[in-house]
Amino acid sequence: MAFQNETLKKQYWRDNLRIIGWLLAVWAFVSFGCGIIFAEALNAIHIGGYPLGFWFAQQGAIVTFVVLIFVYAKLMDRLDRKYGVQETEDAK
Amino acid sequence: MDQQTLIYIVVGATFALYLGIAVYCKAGSTREFYVASKGVHPVANGMATAADWMSAASFISMAGLIAFLGYGGSVFLMGWTGGFVLLAMLLSPYLRKFGKFTVPEFLCDRYYSNTARIIGVICLILASLTYVIGQMTGTGVAFSRFLEVSYEMGLSIGMLIVFFYAVMGGMKGITYTQIAQYCVMILAYTIPAIFISLQMTGWALPQIGLGATMTEHGTYVLDRLDQVLSELGFAEYVAVNEHNRINMFFYTLSLMIGTAGLPHVIIRFFRFRPSRQRVPTPAGRWYSSPFCTPLPRPSAPWPV
Numbered sequence: 001m002a003f004q005n006e007t008l009k010k011q012y013w014r015d016n017l018r019i020i021g022w023l024l025a026v027w028a029f030v031s032f033g034c035g036i037i038f039a040e041a042l043n044a045i046h047i048g049g050y051p052l053g054f055w056f057a058q059q060g061a062i063v064t065f066v067v068l069i070f071v072y073a074k075l076m077d078r079l080d081r082k083y084g085v086q087e088t089e090d091a092k
Numbered sequence: 093m094d095q096q097t098l099i100y101i102v103v104g105a106t107f108a109l110y111l112g113i114a115v116y117c118k119a120g121s122t123r124e125f126y127v128a129s130k131g132v133h134p135v136a137n138g139m140a141t142a143a144d145w146m147s148a149a150s151f152i153s154m155a156g157l158i159a160f161l162g163y164g165g166s167v168f169l170m171g172w173t174g175g176f177v178l179l180a181m182l183l184s185p186y187l188r189k190f191g192k193f194t195v196p197e198f199l200c201d202r203y204y205s206n207t208a209r210i211i212g213v214i215c216l217i218l219a220s221l222t223y224v225i226g227q228m229t230g231t232g233v234a235f236s237r238f239l240e241v242s243y244e245m246g247l248s249i250g251m252l253i254v255f256f257y258a259v260m261g262g263m264k265g266i267t268y269t270q271i272a273q274y275c276v277m278i279l280a281y282t283i284p285a286i287f288i289s290l291q292m293t294g295w296a297l298p299q300i301g302l303g304a305t306m307t308e309h310g311t312y313v314l315d316r317l318d319q320v321l322s323e324l325g326f327a328e329y330v331a332v333n334e335h336n337r338i339n340m341f342f343y344t345l346s347l348m349i350g351t352a353g354l355p356h357v358i359i360r361f362f363r364f365r366p367s368r369q370r371v372p373t374p375a376g377r378w379y380s381s382p383f384c385t386p387l388p389r390p391s392a393p394w395p396v
Binding site: 023024027031039043055057065072073076 | 174304
């Protein structure tokens with residue numbers, strides 16, 4: 001299925017970029033932010049035996065990555081449907 | 093039964109499984125050889141990708157190294173996993189929608205340039221070769237240890253097995269072999285972790301166990317680790333080395349970008365659910381593309 005007109009196409013691309021932008025911001029925040037740059041400060045907080053910064057670097061970031069990928073897939077599916085450009089069954 | 097017999101039986105059974113899969117999935121056409129066409133379910137594809145990613149090198153050396161490095165090892169943990177976010181959001185959807193089979197083909201069509209394609213192919217060969225050298229070294233070490241043969245002998249056995257199932261089964265065979273490897277490896281990774289965690293802390297989930305108290309000492313596992321390591325004169329396990337922060341930042345970033353670009357991982361995203369924009373591929377086109385195809389990665393057929 002194709003886009004109905006150029007404006008929709010541009011709009012779709014803008015929405016697409018916005019989704020990627022937000023999700024990558026989260027991606028950078030948990031890994032580079034919590035895991036590396038603020039790790040030392042966060043280590044002052046303890047959850048169980050884990051200093052928080054250490055936990056982010058070793059587990060929190062990875063868990064967030066997995067969630068991010070699922071969220072991305074879900075959001076993009078919704079976007080595709082909104083603009084009527086989803087992949088149809090027979091195209092598989 | 094002594095241990096050696098047991099090892100032979102288990103290793104033999106894994107070989108038989110992989111070779112069986114290769115024979116069962118025998119590629120019927122050139123196209124099937126290069127691209128496991130429609131029949132691969134996304135979950136199966138994910139399992140195969142994971143098996144690709146958990147390579148011999150990560151199994152043999154990296155797991156131990158990361159465990160030893162403590163906080164410093166986070167660069168690998170975040171680097172190798174964070175790359176998949178980049179891959180999922182910035183690379184694979186567009187490569188897939190473009191409707192080509194390989195990255196060099198994509199480069200060629202997107203930039204209207206055969207030079208770009210050739211550069212892509214050279215990069216691909218370089219990256220794959222470097223990667224294969226590491227994996228093959230791992231294969232040799234693993235086989236020579238388990239089968240008690242020389243390193244060269246172990247390497248040859250491993251190569252023969254991989255050659256056989258890669259050539260027989262093509263991409264589809266490799267995909268299914270890797271699903272089998274995935275199950276074997278996941279079990280081999282998690283069983284020791286769960287039992288160590290159970291024994292030390294009483295928690296079955298290792299992720300919780302590492303942050304829990306030890307049954308013996310009543311202190312947190314990580315605190316105990318810190319204590320032991322500093323007594324031995326090493327840096328504390330969880331300590332952040334502030335002089336190293338910029339290094340860590342860029343090390344992690346480069347590992348992420350590198351992971352997103354791994355040829356044998358990217359190729360998995362070309363494979364399932366071909367998008368509707370794809371033009372039917374004339375079979376004859378393949379004659380020109382031996383260099384544009386992914387190198388099937390000889391991952392170690394892993395004996396537990």
